[in-house]
Amino acid sequence: MSTPSSDTTEKELDAVLEAAAAAQTGLAALPTTARAEMLRRIADALDGAAGDLVPLANEETGLPVQPRLVGELGRTTFQLRLLADAVEEGSYLEATLDSPDPSWPAGGRPDMRRMLLPIGPVVVFAASNFPFAFSVAGGDTAAALAVGCPVVVKTNPGHPLVSALTGAVVSAALAAAGLPDGAIALVDGEEAGRAVVQDPRIKAGAFTGSAAGGRALFDLANARPDPIPFYAEMGSVNPVFVTEPAARDRGKDIADGYLASFTLGMGQFCTKPGLFFVPAAAAQSIEDRLVAGLADRPAARLLNERIAEGYTRTLAGLAGHPAVRVLHAGRDSAAGPAPTLLGTSAAELLAHHAELAVEVFGPTSIVVRYSSDDELLACARSFTGELTATIQGDGEEEVADLLLAELTDRAGRVLWNGWPTGVAVTYAMHHGGPYPATTSSLHTSVGATSLRRFLRPVAYQNMPQHLLPKALRDGNPLGIPRRVDGMPHPR
């Protein structure tokens, strides 16, 4: 285990990048079954080290052991195993075969075969709020390794010891399996992070964190002589829209669900609901219930000093805004803040959108009273890019269709009668959205299709059988789903 407290030096960094570049060929050449096996070995090793990892993460982040950290580690190893399954299943390769056809229009069709190949070494910037699931062995790392890309992780300074231990566990699992050295390495420090994203040996980047940090790294990636894709997931306001019939029929349950969602993990989720639109007629009773529910919510520590400072500053700005009422002021303790609830009106939100629709990373949210469906729709249209948007409705109201259309244009995930916190790791999950939620609305950082970020297509024209990758050979030796002459063939 290396000393986690000192920043990576220039010389160390060069060695890490050289090793990553050198690992590329061996990692890419592994059969998909071997790469799947590698992911499962990493998952097993992490599960085996839970007794060391979880207490360390608890100490460094203040997140509770149960259910949070134990659950998060389980989610992390499940993610590795799900991606192992996806790699083995083989659809992700998008193997596509066109047979030769001299009668094909515009000059005939040659034998053409396309598949996706690893893009090359990837830099992953770890997040502060998920010491396992979005850190050293989190989703970005899992996706890159899964498709055959070596990973350089820029660790998050909020949990240096758990980062170093995770890295050591993963490296040991790879070494024990005789897998390529250099497939994963850690670097520490902001300067090192900026250097890695600009290094020509790095071919793509992924990031989970703040808007300012994500944009700065995205700009560096694009300013390179050879720009690289940089997938930054930068958070979101995650508005929730309660229709009139839903507020009337289920107001109490909706209030309770909202309260649980925005205070979960002390509000330190990129999917935390930050704005809660309720019809004026039901607003008072919903607000009363929320305020009552918040009365005995304890103060608790936030992840780290920087986040605590940012929270205090953003909250002060919002609470002091002339358009905002403080519905419940959380009573801070020495440990940290207690949840706070603010209120405003739809008219004020529309007038001051840029100041009020801001992400507060911590346990604060704003109730927004609206007075008509038209005003609700105007509010929906005032957003640009969100990870999630949620409707609480009864399904029969006329506004639901219209609201859904507006939200679908603006969010990566649209929920019905649910809560945005909790991002299931599944095949269909999309954890992304238009800017400023992410820097690439085409991609997701969670779920089976997260693999696609680190793959690029190559077409082979008239290539002899023995030179083709197995995935593209006649007779489908890997037994994977392929598209042949335009039609899907599942096996």
Next chain:
Amino acid sequence: MSTPSSDTTEKELDAVLEAAAAAQTGLAALPTTARAEMLRRIADALDGAAGDLVPLANEETGLPVQPRLVGELGRTTFQLRLLADAVEEGSYLEATLDSPDPSWPAGGRPDMRRMLLPIGPVVVFAASNFPFAFSVAGGDTAAALAVGCPVVVKTNPGHPLVSALTGAVVSAALAAAGLPDGAIALVDGEEAGRAVVQDPRIKAGAFTGSAAGGRALFDLANARPDPIPFYAEMGSVNPVFVTEPAARDRGKDIADGYLASFTLGMGQFCTKPGLFFVPAAAAQSIEDRLVAGLADRPAARLLNERIAEGYTRTLAGLAGHPAVRVLHAGRDSAAGPAPTLLGTSAAELLAHHAELAVEVFGPTSIVVRYSSDDELLACARSFTGELTATIQGDGEEEVADLLLAELTDRAGRVLWNGWPTGVAVTYAMHHGGPYPATTSSLHTSVGATSLRRFLRPVAYQNMPQHLLPKALRDGNPLGIPRRVDGMPHPR
């Protein structure tokens, strides 16, 4: 038909962008069958206008009517029809359904359904060298319209009349079918082009043209407050590698094929082979045959003044380079240049790669003599990003594997015993490659998967049936291929 000679004014531009934004909803809401029908109507209308379009294109570009322009228009309308088929077939939507599963690890799996939706209005920058296939109604426009994105075309100044007529034919076809107004519009002038790519109503861009132009627009797209994907295809050197056995056994045929490929269309293709690696032992006889073949090649006009000037300048720089020999100097006429052949050695290429491995847009190419397989591999490794790379081999030589591995890392398409000019419009075609061939190695501008550039995923969580898009409803009412609980179901 609007006056094509004057640049679009700021006021006209605003109206165009407003119309594009307004067309988005209607175009996206069309059923896939109606969008496919729309593409076929456009194709029919263009075929019907061939008698006007082809002579105009001939006049403006100097490209021959037969087989070139007639063939190119046929390729263009075929492309529209192929994308119509791809849209109807429905795989492109990537419809993915996860059924609810409370036992799913990490908190249970909700009902989650994912599909791809149109990204929004797209700006397309037309190329000079394909007045039909990469211009107003070319591949980028076809792909954007196919998935439901309105298009603003920045016309190429090299063929203003054919651009305006194509735009009018397409608009009339859309209007006759009662399709959304504003689905396509043209703007003229560099200033207008820069304004469009920075306008918040535009959500993606595509470009075919020079490295300088593509990079400048890519930088503008990324510097926006809300960056958008910008897919620039910027050309390539397209190296061809002839192995020793191939040169020995098929030297004459290979020389003839190369000559035909690099002079095709007066060398004005982004896939023109610019470097031709031949073994030293066979080099003299191959060069002799090439020089003999070039003796009676006539001079001809290039596309336009700017391209002619650029060609003359780049050629002069190469021909005057101390490492370069002039094997055959084309005799220019008043009309334009005749093909020129240059020569150098692998050692010189490796020493002066940045100066010698440059794209010459016009009928010039360089023969590179190499003296060993190791030197050939070193040359292959000296490239970074190419649209294509070609091997001429016999398949049994040891170097073929190694060469293919290096080239696959660097090119979007790898050919065996073929020639890179001629980009078939098929399902498996990949016309792209790592930077500097393009600004996004993940995407293609030709073939069925070109649709992917203008689509973004959205996930629907626990959404009632009647609010879901038809593509995601229970019972698969559209009858499209979908992925259900992780497994592909073709229908």
